[in-house]
Amino acid sequence: MRHTISVLVENKPGVLARCAGLFARRGFNIDSLAVSVTENKAVSRITLTVAGDELTLDQICKQLDKLVDVIAVLDHTNDLVVERELCLCKVAASPQQRAEVIQICNIFRGECVDVGNGTLTFEVTGDEEKIDAFVRLMKEYGIKEMVRTGKVVVPRGMQPTQQ
Amino acid sequence: MRHTISVLVENKPGVLARCAGLFARRGFNIDSLAVSVTENKAVSRITLTVAGDELTLDQICKQLDKLVDVIAVLDHTNDLVVERELCLCKVAASPQQRAEVIQICNIFRGECVDVGNGTLTFEVTGDEEKIDAFVRLMKEYGIKEMVRTGKVVVPRGMQPTQQ
Numbered sequence: 001m002r003h004t005i006s007v008l009v010e011n012k013p014g015v016l017a018r019c020a021g022l023f024a025r026r027g028f029n030i031d032s033l034a035v036s037v038t039e040n041k042a043v044s045r046i047t048l049t050v051a052g053d054e055l056t057l058d059q060i061c062k063q064l065d066k067l068v069d070v071i072a073v074l075d076h077t078n079d080l081v082v083e084r085e086l087c088l089c090k091v092a093a094s095p096q097q098r099a100e101v102i103q104i105c106n107i108f109r110g111e112c113v114d115v116g117n118g119t120l121t122f123e124v125t126g127d128e129e130k131i132d133a134f135v136r137l138m139k140e141y142g143i144k145e146m147v148r149t150g151k152v153v154v155p156r157g158m159q160p161t162q163q
Numbered sequence: 164m165r166h167t168i169s170v171l172v173e174n175k176p177g178v179l180a181r182c183a184g185l186f187a188r189r190g191f192n193i194d195s196l197a198v199s200v201t202e203n204k205a206v207s208r209i210t211l212t213v214a215g216d217e218l219t220l221d222q223i224c225k226q227l228d229k230l231v232d233v234i235a236v237l238d239h240t241n242d243l244v245v246e247r248e249l250c251l252c253k254v255a256a257s258p259q260q261r262a263e264v265i266q267i268c269n270i271f272r273g274e275c276v277d278v279g280n281g282t283l284t285f286e287v288t289g290d291e292e293k294i295d296a297f298v299r300l301m302k303e304y305g306i307k308e309m310v311r312t313g314k315v316v317v318p319r320g321m322q323p324t325q326q
Contacts, residue, residue: 020180
């Protein structure tokens, strides 16, 4: 089962390596991970998705929580959340194909952010399934290059993550 | 000076921990990092931003390149790139303030993705400066919670990253 976990940590060198190391030692593969500062410059927020058995993952979360620079660990698996991911995708498109490819992008409410000699670069945001669907369609034209940020989540309504 | 580095790696457990460890051992703080799969499921792409002196960073990049599961390392500092970041921001807003806050979001071409009892959640994408500006404005209303993905980049035009 896929889990999405938020880890609030002190913004210091080495914290990310220690957190990632905990998963690595158990042989867990982190599918995606995004880390950046929060509204408080001293605190960073790591959002990661990982697949694995419930029990071991629960242990890893408890060990994460014990690390000195970790402030909070939250598993969002059963929460109501807004989840989003961003994808930049450079697609092969001849001048004749451009209109067609841009039309698909518009359906996904994406934006064309660059055009080159035979390429178009799109920015698309949405949940994982939406991005997957967009990428599947673009594969038919030929993806030159693609980068995804990995999922970030915020709980819906009033429920806070940071307590 | 801030550097943006792309690292293409094999999608295996432990690779991220080893890459992050290289920076940690030199005392470099990774400001943001995003990792996710690429169009090839066996390959993940790490995009990270880090500040530090040119020389040591250059050494780290060379060491990264030598790691067994690393396919390519690219420093985008002097490249022409499209850079994007996504931010989910939950802001305190009474029903009376909603219109005002949503107006600011519209100016930033953001989207309101959730509304709670006294809160609004926005999705905004753009480069780092744009997100910073948005967050600064939202601070006046009171940010309840915020998460950013960290920067991802794709070179403009035909220049490929993956070779």
